[in-house]
Amino acid sequence: MNLEILLQYATYGFMVIGILAAVVSIITQVTKEVAFLNRIPTSLQVLVLSLILCPVALVAACQYFKIVITWYMVFGSFIAAFVVALVAMGGWEKVREIWNRTKFKEGE
Template sequence: MDIFADGTKIIMFIGVMAFMVSIITEVLKKWEWLDRKVPTQLLTIFLSVILCPLSYIAMMVYSKQVIDWFTFFASFLAAFVVAMVAMDGWERVKELASRFIDYGGK
């Protein structure tokens, strides 16, 4: 298990999913009735929670790999990170990571 390769794949997944969620959110915001009824942040979270696990399942089926319950659950948890990146960008994620992860710089 190469931790750097896995980390790169995770960051790539989050980036691609955040881009897709942002695009779909912007398209759906053009519908006035939806924009009046559903707040943008709630729509972003909803899209992330739906699209991340579905994308994970599609990726596993395409690559003919086994879908484990814990990786499926991890894709559900990653959906909230994807929503945060789609709403606030990478700066907020970087700020939270620096707050909770000690990089040995102190």
Template structure:
């Protein structure tokens, strides 16, 4: 395997993680205000959204590429869901901390 091909796949992987993390964060913020989910912690909702969204994204990608769906694609999607969850929740918390530290206080 050529190093340029490995770099290309690595870039695709990081792009997919970033896009899925953005989607998880947006979906979480939208559905968090629903009446039944207000009492739940935001990180728990984000975790469940990530566990649902990542396998669905893999199934859509396999269908679009006309690739047979195998068990290890779904298993890999669940592993990637943990990474997507960590990126989506950690990114917002860090951004909020930076905002709080730089905000003007009287």
């Protein structure tokens, strides 16, 4: 696979994660004062909402692009849900801090 194509897919991935994190944050801010939702921690609400929203977004995208859904796409959407929840709760700085701790350097 060409490096330019890989970077293009990575850019699309980061865009999707950012959009989903923004949607999760907006929905959480609007609904966290609802009667039964104010009893649970906001971070738990964000995680559950991400675990619901990411597979729904996957199904919607696969329907739009006419792609057959496979098991690894569903599994990947659940993994992405944790990243979306992390971004929605802590922002991109937390994700960048985790990335920098892996000691990954460009050119290696």
